[in-house]
Amino acid sequence: MFDSLTQPFRFFTGPDFALQRKRWAMRAAAATPLGTLLLRKLYAPPMPELECEAFGMKFSSPIGIAAGFDTNGTMIDALSASGFGFVEVGSITPRPQNGSAARRLYRLAGDRALIYNSIIESAGVERVIENIKRTRCHTVLGCNIVKNHATPECDAPADYLRSFRPLYQYADYFTVNVCDSSGPEPFVPRTKEQVEAILEPLFEFRRGQNQYRPVLLKISPDLSDEQIDRLTDIMLTMPLDGLVVSGGTTGRYGLENSSREIHALGRMPGIMCGAPLKARVLHIVSHISHRTKGACPVIACGGISDADDVEAMAGAGAILIQICTEYIYGGGSSLKKMQAELAERVRWDRAEAEGEERRRQQEQRKQAQPAAEGATSAAGTGSAGNDTDQEETKQQES
Numbered sequence: 001m002f003d004s005l006t007q008p009f010r011f012f013t014g015p016d017f018a019l020q021r022k023r024w025a026m027r028a029a030a031a032t033p034l035g036t037l038l039l040r041k042l043y044a045p046p047m048p049e050l051e052c053e054a055f056g057m058k059f060s061s062p063i064g065i066a067a068g069f070d071t072n073g074t075m076i077d078a079l080s081a082s083g084f085g086f087v088e089v090g091s092i093t094p095r096p097q098n099g100s101a102a103r104r105l106y107r108l109a110g111d112r113a114l115i116y117n118s119i120i121e122s123a124g125v126e127r128v129i130e131n132i133k134r135t136r137c138h139t140v141l142g143c144n145i146v147k148n149h150a151t152p153e154c155d156a157p158a159d160y161l162r163s164f165r166p167l168y169q170y171a172d173y174f175t176v177n178v179c180d181s182s183g184p185e186p187f188v189p190r191t192k193e194q195v196e197a198i199l200e201p202l203f204e205f206r207r208g209q210n211q212y213r214p215v216l217l218k219i220s221p222d223l224s225d226e227q228i229d230r231l232t233d234i235m236l237t238m239p240l241d242g243l244v245v246s247g248g249t250t251g252r253y254g255l256e257n258s259s260r261e262i263h264a265l266g267r268m269p270g271i272m273c274g275a276p277l278k279a280r281v282l283h284i285v286s287h288i289s290h291r292t293k294g295a296c297p298v299i300a301c302g303g304i305s306d307a308d309d310v311e312a313m314a315g316a317g318a319i320l321i322q323i324c325t326e327y328i329y330g331g332g333s334s335l336k337k338m339q340a341e342l343a344e345r346v347r348w349d350r351a352e353a354e355g356e357e358r359r360r361q362q363e364q365r366k367q368a369q370p371a372a373e374g375a376t377s378a379a380g381t382g383s384a385g386n387d388t389d390q391e392e393t394k395q396q397e398s
């Protein structure tokens with residue numbers, strides 16, 4: 001009784017409302033060109049060191065925002081102006097779908113983690129397309145698609161195609177979400193055959209188009225390594241372009257400072273995201289990279305919160321990075337700090353590499369000098385020899 005009476009008030013002080021406020025503020029800030037400029041000035045100073053290429057596209061930074069923050073494509077300008085190198089919108093469902101709980105987001109602040117326990121909330125593909133059309137910026141745009149919650153699993157392939165087809169001309173790449181475990185009835189197809197049945201109609205459609213859109217598969221961290229191997233093997237038989245590793249986990253591991261909160265939540269279902277995921281994601285990225293000898297491009301996503309994490313994921317084989325929870329906690333300042341540190345490290349590495357190159361060239365010159373001096377003296381002997389020749393000729397003539 002008390003709980004239901006205080007529910008609305010708790011909503012206004014809870015993390016759901018805080019996230020809503022952040023989204024409203026970002027949308028409002030980016031609603032005008034001046035606001036967008038201000039966002040850029042505040043959070044996204046130019047960092048050409050971070051420019052990179054992946055999947056045949058150019059990115060202003062390797063760090064993008066993961067699906068779940070901008071579910072309906074209403075913040076693409078704001079997120080791009082805040083410094084993200086790419087924006088993944090979604091998950092997008094073919095038909096509109098409301099979230100399943102009034103309160104969806106729970107903070108485990110001591111572990112920089114979140115629990116999200118709602119089915120995916122989406123305005124539906126038609127509305128998302130309207131929002132994308134209003135975008136002014138030219139960032140790389142990913143569209144993350146998933147089936148409607150009410151669609152039975154056997155009809156899942158048709159649902160994915162229902163969103164893929166109309167979005168095709170607006171997206172730069174697609175993420176096929178097969179790790180929807182946030183709601184009460186998770187949808188996480190685990191076998192190669194189930195996932196191939198979803199992908200095949202999408203590839204069939206892509207084959208008939210003039211423009212190529214990379215298609216990535218977003219997997220769950222709760223799959224076993226063997227299951228992940230089987231899904232990675234899809235790349236051998238189908239034109240899948242890469243993996244997003246990963247979505248949130250239904251596990252409650254890696255929590256050192258949140259036992260009170262976890263106890264209070266009891267057995268509540270939902271996905272956990274944020275720092276505790278990092279070790280598992282790092283393991284999966286490195287496992288895929290070793291097994292495929294780098295032939296499977298991976299976007300790492302899960303628990304990444306600073307420049308060290310980005311470097312660790314890149315070291316394990318990731319070609320791009322996505323963040324979500326860290327952005328919900330730390331906002332634009334956190335992203336700016338992460339990118340500034342990375343840019344600084346790239347500058348250092350380049351300066352070091354240039355210094356090394358200069359030292360190598362100096363060394364080469366030094367080694368070449370005595371040889372050149374030897375050659376000069378040898379050349380001197382040569383001219384003396386010529387003199388002797390000339391003497392001999394003169395004597396012969398006389």
Ligand SMILES: Cc1cc2nc3c(=O)[nH]c(=O)nc-3n(C[C@H](O)[C@H](O)[C@H](O)COP(=O)(O)O)c2cc1C
Pocket residue numbers: 066067068069071090091105114116120121144177218246247248273274275277301302303304322323324325326
């Ligand atoms: C509030 C919230 C909503 C999310 N919604 C989606 C979603 O709709 N689709 C999806 O593929 N992932 C979703 N995710 C998962 C994130 O995209 C990401 O995979 C996960 O949070 C791990 O990254 P992180 O540790 O940086 O948060 C959501 C995550 C959070 C925290």
